[in-house]
């Protein structure tokens with residue numbers, strides 16, 4: 018199943034957010050939808066999910082007319098959940114409501130879907146907790162589990178990692194990626210997590226400046242400057258993925274070495290304001306050179322500073338000696 022739009026315009030009576038949009042969300046793909054605050058990501062998700070009327074144009078499912086059904090699209094929005102007294106387990110079972118009648122018990126198939134979702138999101142420790150007792154992150158994970166239990170070919174999530182710690186953010190994006198690839202689902206995630214989106218998305222939708230949406234694989238949008246144009250990064254170089262530090266030391270260091278140790282040494286020296294050169298005909302031109310050496314998995318640093326040599330056992334010691 019896939020979803021596509023034809024000349025779609027969305028927004029509100031007094032505000033058009035996106036105009037004449039032609040997009041498709043295909044099975045087997047994880048799409049990250051990115052753009053600055055207030056550009057209209059949540060509004061587009063609600064419109065694609067059939068929860069909000071378009072201003073013009075159409076949203077279609079696999080060529081059918083837009084008769085949305087919760088068996089086809091599961092949505093995780095950012096709204097507050099009001100079911101304070103319900104347990105986590107009960108809320109996840111709500112994902113099965115398209116398949117059951119309120120008065121009918123969950124079938125063994127329903128229970129399997131609920132248990133499977135709880136396992137995938139690793140909620141087993143908190144299944145008996147009440148919603149009112151959850152942290153924001155736990156509630157977020159519960160809502161994601163509910164959407165997985167719904168077992169639809171399309172899942173849309175609005176900022177699903179907003180309250181999560183780094184491990185859970187990575188875990189959720191990996192999970193969404195595996196749901197799209199292994200279970201052939203179409204997954205759309207509105208997110209501000211640039212680094213995670215660049216590493217996990219098959220495709221990026223980038224909200225443009227002219228009520229349009231740019232599409233492309235992450236690497237192409239980085240290299241062709243689309244991200245820079247939309248986000249107008251200040252002090253951050255997306256092409257290297259690094260914050261641009263002020264070179265306040267006015268001192269160049271010739272640095273050589275390999276592996277993680279070399280990269281983290283470079284990171285520390287740049288952060289502390291040094292300009293780093295790693296390829297040079299003649300290292301002695303720079304007055305200071307640092308060699309990162311790893312022997313039997315243990316690193317040390319050789320600093321040559323104006324004809325003096327020092328052997329150091331940590332990057333902190335190296336910086337102090339500089």
Ligand SMILES: Nc1ncnc2c1ncn2[C@@H]1O[C@H](COP(=O)(O)OP(=O)(O)OP(=O)(O)O)[C@@H](O)[C@H]1O
Pocket residue numbers: 029032034052053054055056057058059060061
């Ligand atoms: N129900 C509504 N009625 C009228 N205007 C709305 C409504 N919901 C949102 N808007 C307006 O639409 C614009 C886009 O809002 P939306 O929440 O879709 O943006 P967003 O890209 O998801 O933002 P963020 O990244 O900050 O979550 C904003 O100007 C917002 O004020």
